Each structure stands twice: as structure tokens, then as C-alpha cells.
Amino acid sequence: MSITPDWIALDWGSSNLRAWAMKDGRAEANVQSADGAGGLIRDGFEPALAELLGVWNVTARTPIIACGMVGSRQGWVEAPYHPVPCSPLAQGTTPAPSEKFNLQIIAGLRQTTPSDVMRGEETQIAGFLALNPEWDGVICLPGTHTKWVQVSAGEVVSFQTYMSGELFALLAGQSVLRHSVTADNWDQPTFDFTVEEALSKPEKLAARLFAIRADDLLDGTSPAIGRARLSGLLIGAELAAARPYWLGTNIAIIGAEGAATPYARALQTQGAPATIADAERMTLAGLTAAYRTWRDAR
Amino acid sequence: MSITPDWIALDWGSSNLRAWAMKDGRAEANVQSADGAGGLIRDGFEPALAELLGVWNVTARTPIIACGMVGSRQGWVEAPYHPVPCSPLAQGTTPAPSEKFNLQIIAGLRQTTPSDVMRGEETQIAGFLALNPEWDGVICLPGTHTKWVQVSAGEVVSFQTYMSGELFALLAGQSVLRHSVTADNWDQPTFDFTVEEALSKPEKLAARLFAIRADDLLDGTSPAIGRARLSGLLIGAELAAARPYWLGTNIAIIGAEGAATPYARALQTQGAPATIADAERMTLAGLTAAYRTWRDAR
Structure with missing residues (x-):
């Protein structure tokens, strides 16, 4: 049927x-x-x-x-x-x-x-606010182009887009680093340390990328460490730039598990706990909110 | 014949x-x-x-x-x-x-x-030192993987590799920014301003890349401006990380004109004038020095 x-x-x-x-x-x-x-x-x-x-x-x-x-x-x-x-x-x-x-x-x-734009994320934010109507704070939506969104009184106040996801894909898949970061696993202490390092000295980012390759060439550092370092550097640099967004406020992350977990972990190491909300559920809740508004307006 | x-x-x-x-x-x-x-x-x-x-x-x-x-x-x-x-x-x-x-x-x-490695650049450095035997200072060799090299008393003391060239190629050729940076020309005031901005607030780098795309989408900013911004952001971030290398010392840049000029310009805006040496001529001088050493040792 x-x-x-x-x-x-x-x-x-x-x-x-x-x-x-x-x-x-x-x-x-x-x-x-x-x-x-x-x-x-x-x-x-x-x-x-x-x-x-x-x-x-x-x-x-x-x-x-x-x-x-x-x-x-x-x-x-x-x-x-x-x-x-x-x-x-x-x-x-x-x-x-x-x-x-x-x-x-x-x-x-x-x-x-x-200047900034979003398309698609507004629906996930609407879904999150439909499920959490009194919520104020900052929503992080990790992805190819991660968004940080300041939300207050049911409105999107401001937002900022980061290309960390796309940079990771390009560097891990096509740059000279691809030889040194291709791994299924991930070294968590390395990720934590690298995020910390990137946040405390963000001006050093450009100098640290190639070291991932050099450490592999000279010392045979494992790809699991290389991958954690590359991700830690990019997410750390993003958190450094987004600090005015996440410092001292409620934080929610809307994302699939693989995308959301590294952000939650990185924020946690900075003493900024975040709630993870499932991306698919938020999308569906947002589309439902939009449907009701459309229907009721007819 | x-x-x-x-x-x-x-x-x-x-x-x-x-x-x-x-x-x-x-x-x-x-x-x-x-x-x-x-x-x-x-x-x-x-x-x-x-x-x-x-x-x-x-x-x-x-x-x-x-x-x-x-x-x-x-x-x-x-x-x-x-x-x-x-x-x-x-x-x-x-x-x-x-x-x-x-x-x-x-x-x-x-x-x-x-950890760091170089292969090929040592020959250009040898060529430069063969032509400038008393020279002490820092040599910048721009390229896919730019090297900053501290030289003293005829020796390479330390060096650091930056992936800015490869990052530019990946971002300009394959990322979402490709729509907004494809141009034959280049807006020089934008480059100067962006280098300055990246150097004074390097922690903001990650937040500024996507703005190149957003400004194009919302305001129709020209690709010549987008291209100058992307290059200025990456070279500015590199100069921020390499500051201990270039601050208050002699600087030489070994590179082809297209690669060397933006670095020379960026350093100039920071009050750090650099001498440009032609890459091909340095390579040939270095190979000649190596040939003579090899011949004389037989």
C-alpha cells in the first residue's frame, strides 16, 4: 500500500x-x-x-x-x-x-x-528554536562551511561562516599532507593539544601545517596523529576567530555525530560545554514549523 | 652543429x-x-x-x-x-x-x-651565497611550499616551510571561492590593506575567507578584489607566523617575478624592504658551485 x-x-x-x-x-x-x-x-x-x-x-x-x-x-x-x-x-x-x-x-x-549568507541552516535553527523556545545563546552548525549563529529572543542576531570543513577536505585529500593524514582512527590527546596550541598562538597556524608532513618524513609520525593535528589546527584556528561568539554563553551544536563531536570536544577543552542536537531532527522540526506557518497563512 | x-x-x-x-x-x-x-x-x-x-x-x-x-x-x-x-x-x-x-x-x-625539510631550495641558497659571499640575513623562497631560511656565516641556521602557495591554488581553483577570485588582474590597495589586517589580527584569518564569497554574492565585489584579498590573507598570515624570521634583518627573496613580487610588496608595507634575486639564476649558480666542489674532490 x-x-x-x-x-x-x-x-x-x-x-x-x-x-x-x-x-x-x-x-x-x-x-x-x-x-x-x-x-x-x-x-x-x-x-x-x-x-x-x-x-x-x-x-x-x-x-x-x-x-x-x-x-x-x-x-x-x-x-x-x-x-x-x-x-x-x-x-x-x-x-x-x-x-x-x-x-x-x-x-x-x-x-x-x-557580509555573510546562509541557506539551509536557518531551517535547522528554526527547528532548534521550535523545540527549545526560550533558548538564547550561540548555535554552531559544523559542515563544509561551518556557521556560528548568535540567537536571542527567537531571532538570528548575527552569524559568521568558516571554511574549516572545506579546507580540511582539500588539505587532507589533495595537498602534500594527504600522504600523512589518511587514517580511519584519530589520536585524541594530539587533537586536544593542537586545539589548545592553535588557540593560544593563532598567529602560528601557517607555520604548523607543513610540520605535519615533515614529522611524517623525518620521524614516521602516524597518520592518526597527522589527521588529529590537521583537524585540531583548523578547528583551533576557527575557535580563535569565533571566540567572541562562544565565550561565556550557552552553546548548541547542530550536526551529525562525526561533524559535531570534534567541535564539542574542542569547546570542552576550553571550559565551554556545548549541547549537541541532531541535524536531521532539527531540519525536520524546522520544515514542520515552516509548513505550519505557510498553511496557517492561507 | x-x-x-x-x-x-x-x-x-x-x-x-x-x-x-x-x-x-x-x-x-x-x-x-x-x-x-x-x-x-x-x-x-x-x-x-x-x-x-x-x-x-x-x-x-x-x-x-x-x-x-x-x-x-x-x-x-x-x-x-x-x-x-x-x-x-x-x-x-x-x-x-x-x-x-x-x-x-x-x-x-x-x-x-x-621538523622541516627542503630539497632544491638548498641549491638556490648556495647560488645566492656564491654570488653574495658575505651576506647574512633571511632568505624567502616563495612557491607551492614557501621557505623562510635564516642564513649566517655561509650556513643555513634554521628554516620554516609554509603551505600558502598550495593553499592559494586549492582555494582559488577548487573551493567555493573559485567563483569569486578568478581574475587576470589584481587590486593592489586591497592586497595591501588585507595583508595589514591579517598581520594585525591573525586570529581572525579563519573568519575572513568566506567573506570573499559573501561579498561577491551580496555586493558583486569584483574578482580582482577577491583575488587580492585571498592572496593578502594567506601571505599576511604567513608573515605573521614568520615574523621572528624577517623582523629587523636583511631579507632576500629568491623567486620568479610572479611569486616574488607579492611577498616583496607585503614586506615593504611592514617597513621591511627585500632584495629580489632571480630563481633561475640562483639555481644555476648553485648547481655550478656544487659542480666545482664535486670536480675538485676527485
Whole structure:
């Protein structure tokens, strides 16, 4: 028996597409594909969605609420950024031009000084605030482009993006360091020590990267140590730059376990404990909040 | 009429192979190919060299003096690193196992604390010191892996490697910033300002990279500005870490014009003027010094 959803929650990022069939306020099923927005031309979005949702009974009237890069300038249709400070879903949704689907896309957020943008994270923040309505503090969303977000009275006040995730991927996968950091495991004391070192002398960062390779060449240092050092250097440098965000405040980390744990650990070594919230659950809660707002406004 | 060299100078790096036919103390001709050491297996070195030198009259007795990655562990034969402090050519040369060529490979240098290695740059430093025998100070050799080298009384005292060049290539070519930094030109005031900013607040580096993309998205900032900012951030961060090297001393930069000029400019803005020495000329002078030492020792 095929599922007939009340509405569909859609997380359409750069490299992945995921849908949840929502029925009576709960996710009854979910499907995903590799048709991320980054790999699609404009005419490719509707067929990709049709293929993904083919397993369910979906009509042109079924509400579909989406977040992520599907709403970027290179996406299906641009859902313009809303300026902060504002509540994370302040802008409402933009309908996709489709005869086949009733797709509503959540807008991203932008900040003028310093310049910054987010798209997708606003939905996770909305989900977190829906589940923790009185919460004030700073939310860290680790990923390819990690966001630090100051939240107060239900609004995003300011935020800052860090490229540490992308830098790690480039350095570990393609630089001369790749020979010295490829490991399945990870030396925790090295990570802790390196974070501490990067935070206390951030001006030394540039001098420390190549030492990972040199230590391997001269002393045969293990890749598990090399990997922990590279991650520790990058996360330590990020924490040094983000210190005004996280110092002396509540901290929540929204992320998958692999991404969130090193941040939580690094913050812990600085005497700044953080709560970890599951990224998927926050996305779903945020899409649900956006769906309710959209529905109630009709 | 084909050339019969007295000896051959060879610069065999990771990605290029270049030879000069030396006759009566001067380079009479040069040839090059893309057969860098990074792309060759062990059995591939001799044929690659034979192909390159085919245009000249070379016998199995013609001395060939080589520097660069040809002497690494993955090269033709390992020419082991010599520990600093020492004169740049302290180790002498290691012969390649060949019936066809009389190839002598210059050893690299290593440093124990902090761990570091160089291979190829020692020859340029030797060339610089051959041309400037009384010179003391710091030599900067910009490139994929930039070296800062403290030189005193004809010896390499200490050195430090920075990955700024490789980071620039990865970020400008493959990261999300590639959309915002691809330009033929370059905004000089932006570079100067960014270097200054990175030097005065090095802990902010991690926060400033993504702003290059955000400024482009929100304000349409030109790629010439984006490119100058990315380079200024990375060189500024390097200068912050290398400050103990360059502060209050003689500075020479050995590099091709495109690589050396931004470093010279950045140092100038800090009131630290640097002399630029041509990389190719230094390589040739260093190979010549190594040849004479080898010849005189026989």
C-alpha cells in the first residue's frame, strides 16, 4: 500500500536530496537521492523530484516544503535572502514554477556587515528554536562551511561562516599532507593539544601545517596523529576567530555525530560545554514549523 | 652543429625537468620537459633524461649535477637530507645508479626541531651565497611550499616551510571561492590593506575567507578584489607566523617575478624592504658551485 502524505518535507542541498512523507504530524517514510542542487540545471529539478517522489501518492496540490540550495540563484528558483536580525523563517517561502508540484522554498538569511549568507541552516535553527523556545545563546552548525549563529529572543542576531570543513577536505585529500593524514582512527590527546596550541598562538597556524608532513618524513609520525593535528589546527584556528561568539554563553551544536563531536570536544577543552542536537531532527522540526506557518497563512 | 657540454646543470623538480648545457663556465643552451619527478616511477627517470638530452652530445662520462625531487625517496635514488645548521651543499652529492649517465644528485636539508625539510631550495641558497659571499640575513623562497631560511656565516641556521602557495591554488581553483577570485588582474590597495589586517589580527584569518564569497554574492565585489584579498590573507598570515624570521634583518627573496613580487610588496608595507634575486639564476649558480666542489674532490 503506497503512502499518501499530508505534506512532504524536503531537504535539497548541494549534493543530496532527501524527502520525508509527513502524515498526522509524523514522518512516515523517507527517501533520498544524489540529485543535489549543485549538479542540476534549472530544467533538471522537476524531473529529479518526480523521480524521488514516485514511490508515494503525490498530487499537484500536496504541499512540499523545501530548504537548501534548491532556492539559490543557481537553483530551481531563487528564494531571496532575508536580512538579519530576524526570526529564522522571517521571509516565508517562495513557490517553485511547477505545474506538477506545489513546492514552497524557504529563503536563506544574509548579513550586511560583515557580509555573510546562509541557506539551509536557518531551517535547522528554526527547528532548534521550535523545540527549545526560550533558548538564547550561540548555535554552531559544523559542515563544509561551518556557521556560528548568535540567537536571542527567537531571532538570528548575527552569524559568521568558516571554511574549516572545506579546507580540511582539500588539505587532507589533495595537498602534500594527504600522504600523512589518511587514517580511519584519530589520536585524541594530539587533537586536544593542537586545539589548545592553535588557540593560544593563532598567529602560528601557517607555520604548523607543513610540520605535519615533515614529522611524517623525518620521524614516521602516524597518520592518526597527522589527521588529529590537521583537524585540531583548523578547528583551533576557527575557535580563535569565533571566540567572541562562544565565550561565556550557552552553546548548541547542530550536526551529525562525526561533524559535531570534534567541535564539542574542542569547546570542552576550553571550559565551554556545548549541547549537541541532531541535524536531521532539527531540519525536520524546522520544515514542520515552516509548513505550519505557510498553511496557517492561507 | 650539436653542442658538446663540459657538464650539464639539471633542475629536476616535482613537475618539471630542465637542463642547461654548460661550456666554459656558461650556459650555452637549455632544454626542458614536463617529465617532473612527481610523475615518474623509478625506471622512468633514465629514459626521461635520455629523451631530454638527446639534442646534445652527452657521454656516460659527462658530469650531470642535479637538484630537486629527483633525489627524494620516491625519486631516482634517495640523496639523504643533511641536518642544519650546515652550509647549503654540506652533504655533497649522491650518484644515480645509471650506466648511461654520470648523474650526481644534491642532497636536501632537514631540521629536527621543529621538523622541516627542503630539497632544491638548498641549491638556490648556495647560488645566492656564491654570488653574495658575505651576506647574512633571511632568505624567502616563495612557491607551492614557501621557505623562510635564516642564513649566517655561509650556513643555513634554521628554516620554516609554509603551505600558502598550495593553499592559494586549492582555494582559488577548487573551493567555493573559485567563483569569486578568478581574475587576470589584481587590486593592489586591497592586497595591501588585507595583508595589514591579517598581520594585525591573525586570529581572525579563519573568519575572513568566506567573506570573499559573501561579498561577491551580496555586493558583486569584483574578482580582482577577491583575488587580492585571498592572496593578502594567506601571505599576511604567513608573515605573521614568520615574523621572528624577517623582523629587523636583511631579507632576500629568491623567486620568479610572479611569486616574488607579492611577498616583496607585503614586506615593504611592514617597513621591511627585500632584495629580489632571480630563481633561475640562483639555481644555476648553485648547481655550478656544487659542480666545482664535486670536480675538485676527485
